[in-house]
Amino acid sequence: MNVFTPHGFCLAWDPAVLWLTIAGDAGIAFAYFGIPFMLLLSLRWRQHAVPWWLTLIFALFILACGLSHVAAIVTLWYPWYWVEAIEKAVTAAISLVALYMLPVAMMHIRELQKR
Numbered sequence: 204m205n206v207f208t209p210h211g212f213c214l215a216w217d218p219a220v221l222w223l224t225i226a227g228d229a230g231i232a233f234a235y236f237g238i239p240f241m242l243l244l245s246l247r248w249r250q251h252a253v254p255w256w257l258t259l260i261f262a263l264f265i266l267a268c269g270l271s272h273v274a275a276i277v278t279l280w281y282p283w284y285w286v287e288a289i290e291k292a293v294t295a296a297i298s299l300v301a302l303y304m305l306p307v308a309m310m311h312i313r314e315l316q317k318r
Contacts, residue, residue: 207282210275221279228272235269238262257308264301267294 214220239262246258271294274287 207284209278209280209282211279214279224279225276228276232269232272232276235265235272239265254308254311257304260297260301260304264294264297267297270294 211221214224242258242262242265246255267290270290271287274283274290277283278287
């Protein structure tokens with residue numbers, strides 16, 4: 204038995220608010236799914252400008268952020284808040300790894316610029 208209600212209930216199932224929420228989350232998710240592919244494609248053009256591992260972790264970070272917006276859309280109708288919470292925890296972990304790796308990458312980039 205599920206004790207949660209869909210998020211749409213909190214929005215009083217107002218069509219204007221629902222569709223605006225969906226449009227916003229879908230637009231953000233679409234961009235967040237496209238940006239990592241462009242980042243990874245850029246590795247082919249500028250292989251030494253940014254370390255490949257930094258590009259990969261940021262691509263994963265952005266993809267995870269996009270998934271959180273998809274989860275927000277799903278929870279409008281289905282109260283799968285545990286799935287959404289787990290997705291947010293995974294996104295947080297990836298985000299913290301990216302934050303930790305960024306200073307290392309910045310030092311690497313700085314060294315490349317000195318050459």
